[in-house]
Amino acid sequence: MQKISVVVPVYHVAPYLDKCVTSILSQTYPNIELILVDDGGDDECPAICDRYAAEDERVLCIHKENGGQSFARKDGVASATGEYFLFVDADDWLEPETVEKSLRAAQQYDADVVCFGYKRIYENNVFDTPVFPDGGCQIWEADRIPELRRRIIGLVGQELANVEAADRMAPMWGKLYRRNVVAAGIFVSEREVGSSEDALFNLYALSRCKRFVYIDEFLYCYRKTNEQATTRRYRRDLVDKWERLFDYFRQYISENGNDPACAEALRNRIALSALGIGLNELGNPDGFWAKAKNLRAVLRRPDRREAYAELEMRYFPFKWKVFFLLCKYRQTELLVFMLTMIRKLKRMSAR
Numbered sequence: 001m002q003k004i005s006v007v008v009p010v011y012h013v014a015p016y017l018d019k020c021v022t023s024i025l026s027q028t029y030p031n032i033e034l035i036l037v038d039d040g041g042d043d044e045c046p047a048i049c050d051r052y053a054a055e056d057e058r059v060l061c062i063h064k065e066n067g068g069q070s071f072a073r074k075d076g077v078a079s080a081t082g083e084y085f086l087f088v089d090a091d092d093w094l095e096p097e098t099v100e101k102s103l104r105a106a107q108q109y110d111a112d113v114v115c116f117g118y119k120r121i122y123e124n125n126v127f128d129t130p131v132f133p134d135g136g137c138q139i140w141e142a143d144r145i146p147e148l149r150r151r152i153i154g155l156v157g158q159e160l161a162n163v164e165a166a167d168r169m170a171p172m173w174g175k176l177y178r179r180n181v182v183a184a185g186i187f188v189s190e191r192e193v194g195s196s197e198d199a200l201f202n203l204y205a206l207s208r209c210k211r212f213v214y215i216d217e218f219l220y221c222y223r224k225t226n227e228q229a230t231t232r233r234y235r236r237d238l239v240d241k242w243e244r245l246f247d248y249f250r251q252y253i254s255e256n257g258n259d260p261a262c263a264e265a266l267r268n269r270i271a272l273s274a275l276g277i278g279l280n281e282l283g284n285p286d287g288f289w290a291k292a293k294n295l296r297a298v299l300r301r302p303d304r305r306e307a308y309a310e311l312e313m314r315y316f317p318f319k320w321k322v323f324f325l326l327c328k329y330r331q332t333e334l335l336v337f338m339l340t341m342i343r344k345l346k347r348m349s350a351r
Contacts (some may be wrong), residue, residue: 001030001031002084003031003032003033003081003082003084004029004033004083004084004085004086004176005032005035005076005077005080005081005082005084005086006024006032006033006087006099007035007037007077007086007087008020008021008035008036008037008076008087008088008089008090009037009039009069009090010036010037010038010039010045010049010090011039011040011041011045011066012041012045013045013090013091013226014044014045014048016092016223016226017045017048017090020088020091020092020093021034021036021059022093023094023095024088024093025056025059026096027094027096027097027100028096028097028099028100032082033058033060033080033082034052034056034058034059034060035059035060035062035076035080036052036053036061036062037064037076038061038064039066039067039069039072040063040065040066040067045090046063062079068189068191069089069190070187070188070189070197070201071187071189073087073172073187083178084103084176084177084178084179085176085179085182086098086102086173086175086177087175088173088220089173092220092221092222092223094219094220095218095221097219098116098219098220101215101219102114102116102176102215102219103176105137105213105215106176106178109211109213111139111211111212111213112177112178112181112208112209112210112211112212113175113177113178113206113209113211113212114175114176114214114215115131115169115174115175115213116131116214116215116216116217116218116219116220117131117217117218117219117220118174118218118219118221119218119220120222121222121224121225122225128218129168129218129222130168130216130218131165131168131169131214132214133162135216137213137216138213138214138216139211139212140211140213141211142209145206145209145212148169148206148212149203149206149207149262150262150265151169152169152170152203152206153199153203153249153252153253153262153269154166154266154267154269154272155265155268155269155272156261156264156265157315160312160315161315161317163275166269166272169199170202171198172198173198173220173222174219175202180208181205183208184207185201185202185204185205188200188201188248191241192244193241193244193248194237194238194242194245195241195276196245200248200252203249203252204252233283234280234281235280236284238280239277242273242276242277246266246269246303249266250266267306267311268311270303270307271304271307271311272324274298274299274304274327275323277295278295278336278339279342279343281294281295281336282336282339288333291332292333292335295336296330296332299332300330308324308327308328309328311328313325322338323338
């Protein structure tokens with residue numbers, strides 16, 4: 001029976017950690033090892049991790065100085081002994097058959113990576129979220145893996161019709177990896193690139209993937225109610241960090257033959273990043289005019305202007321066509337208003 005290593009970075013998630021750990025230890029597939037990486041928090045998490053390690057021989061607890069989620073995962077991988085890996089965020093949890101079903105698919109199709117859908121969990125609503133819109137089981141053989149890696153960089157063509165799905169391929173969670181694939185991934189700190197460090201990991205990890213399988217089941221539970229999550233706080237340095245993220249993508253493209261499709265995907269990612277930057281800017285305590293001014297400064301940058309000049313607006317649904325036209329022509333006061341409405345609608349739909 002093959003061993004599955006489940007790596008969980010832990011930092012200031014005491015209210016959620018028990019649910020996460022219990023969901024892993026109660027999997028229907030028993031041969032797992034759970035690696036809890038305490039990333040130097042000063043709440044109850046270190047003690048909770050120690051308690052689980054003392055109670056269950058399948059649990060290994062690692063205590064380290066705070067270095068961020070990405071490097072906590074890296075240390076977890078270094079201590080793991082399994083033939084396959086799952087990554088779980090400590091405020092999320094797994095459905096009971098996640099390990100069993102994903103491993104069964106890996107064995108059935110001799111897959112190096114098995115990807116599955118997830119559930120977005122709000123206070124009073126749950127949304128099943130497919131990674132790929134077509135549904136059903138999908139298989140990518142070796143000659144099509146570059147297409148997946150390009151998709152991690154960004155959307156092109158008809159894919160732009162579904163802006164909300166732009167980064168569904170990016171997370172390390174929601175996938176079962178063979179060990180040699182994990183070994184090819186790179187760990188870049190979220191403190192350096194702001195977010196999407198998972199995308200960089202997967203971009204390089206998939207270089208070792210010879211068969212990628214997607215099963216259309218919703219096996220990962222993604223909590224959307226943790227107010228302490230990094231993505232829910234205002235980050236003044238987000239734009240600069242995303243510039244470094246884009247540089248990593250440029251480096252990858254250069255290392256891999258300057259594929260025009262990848263270059264187009266990156267331009268589109270840069271264009272679409274206005275949505276994340278704008279939503280982040282809504283949290284700016286300096287007021288409406290500061291938000292509009294900051295957005296205008298970003299949209300005036302040469303790489304943004306180039307991205308909007310090349311962006312194919314015809315694929316967007318109406319609301320996104322309006323949004324990105326406002327970006328293109330730097331109508332940032334209207335953008336702030338539209339972003340405020342988008343956020344309100346998202347919150348209403350989650351109730």
